[in-house]
Amino acid sequence: MTDQLWAILAVVLVVLVAGGAALTSGLRRRRPPSLPEERAESGVLTEEPQDTATLERPPATDAPAPEAPAVTTERPAPVAGRMVRLRERLSRSGTIGRSILSVLSRETLTEEDWEEIEETLLLADVGIGPTTELMDRLRTRVQVLGSKDTATVRDILREELVQLVDPTMDRSLHTAKGVGDDGEPHPATVLVVGVNGTGKTTTVGKLARVLVAEDLDVVLGAADTFRAAAADQLQTWGERVGVRTVRSDREGADPAAVAFDAVRAGRESGADVVVVDTAGRLQNKADLMGELGKIKRVISRQAPVSEVLLVLDATTGQNGLRQAQVFADVVDVTGIVLTKLDGTAKGGIVIAVQRELGVPVKLVGLGEGADDLAPFVPEEFVDALLS
Structure with a gap:
């Protein structure tokens, strides 16, 4: 009886020992990975996980941020000579000069011819007063001259138109401090x-x-x-x-x-x-x-x-x-600025507005370009009309 008891106890002991070993093995398999500190304590050297976002960011530097590009300013074209440079555009207003010159150059001038000249001046907005004045002078000078030479007649017409535009007026801009x-x-x-x-x-x-x-x-x-x-x-x-x-x-x-x-x-x-x-x-x-x-x-x-x-x-x-x-x-x-002078045949408005107000035309707009505003020069204006 005693022998059988000891045998039963031995079997139970073997079963308990085997079950404990299996339980311990399972717990080890389910245990979470060791934290870095635990791994270090255990003597196992491991690398700490790296932050991928940190790897993607460029290294910090002390270099200054790039400056915004400077605004590039333009240098306007010189003012001197603009009327000459834009003469071709201004000559679009030259119907008045060409029409009168063609009539004055005819072999004989009839009353109908003089009426044609007068009509041309009025249509060009020279005005009644200046037109009458110019007609009287032209009649007298052409009759006295007795010549129909084109160059000579042109010079007479130029002199009379310049006088009407009045080069004696002060056309400077008062910009002194x-x-x-x-x-x-x-x-x-x-x-x-x-x-x-x-x-x-x-x-x-x-x-x-x-x-x-x-x-x-x-x-x-x-x-x-x-x-x-x-x-x-x-x-x-x-x-x-x-x-x-x-x-x-x-x-x-x-x-x-x-x-x-x-x-x-x-x-x-x-x-x-x-x-x-x-x-x-x-x-x-x-x-x-x-x-x-x-x-x-x-x-x-x-x-x-x-x-x-x-x-x-x-x-x-x-x-x-x-x-x-x-x-x-x-x-x-104190001054007139005439715009759109390049696109009109009414160049005589320069004469009319000055006569009406007693105020000089100081600047003229000759086109749509940024530098197509020019100081008014009477002689160059008349030359453009007659070109």
Whole structure:
């Protein structure tokens, strides 16, 4: 009995020992991988997992961030000689000269021929007064001459047209800096006015290029606050030649306040010239014309207005004269800028507008190019008409 008991106990012991070994083996298989610290403690050298995102990032450096590319400004074309360079374009206005010259060169001049000359002058918007004056002179000189030589007749016609355009008028832009009552220098201030559609804002941009070409420091004032596009357009013109534009971020802001700020900015920066663009307005709108007078008065608190330039479309003819007269009454126009002179046969408007206002044409627009604004030279203008 004792032997059997011991045998049973031995079998049970063997079973327990085998089960414990199996259980231990299973636990080892299910145990999670050792953490890096545990592996190190166990004496097994392992590499710590690397962050793949860290590997993909470029190494940090102390090098400065790349600078934004500098804005490249343009250098406007020289002002001298523009009328000569653009003579071919201006000669498109030359119907007046060619027509008169062809009639005067005929073997005999009848009364119908003289009427044809007179009609040509009137159609070219020379005006009744200047036309009558020119006709009288031509009749007398051609009859006295008694010759129909083309070159001689052309010289006579040229002399008479130059006299009508009047080369004695002061056509310089008054851009000299002045000194205020406080003894401080102030920039010359140019106020640009005109009706809608004459190319006024574009003219202001081109005028800035003319002044920059003369090595003058310019500030532009975007006082056309009724159209945000006008301020944007003017600022673009300024940026192209490195000129600052003072504007309001609020559409419909007081244009006089913007003009005042522009002149003040010009004083503070030591600029030579401040050019103020204004909104186009019809000459028969009394409130808008009154606002123009207010702009001029407000500007004068900072600096006297050196020039008031009226922009006229050369293609409008006699209607442009009526516009000019109203503007002259409100803001004392000192000079005329004729735009679109290259695309019209009405070159006589130069003579008519000067006679009507007693104000010189100072600048002419001869095309759509950025540098197609030229100081007006009477002799070169007449030569282009007769070319």
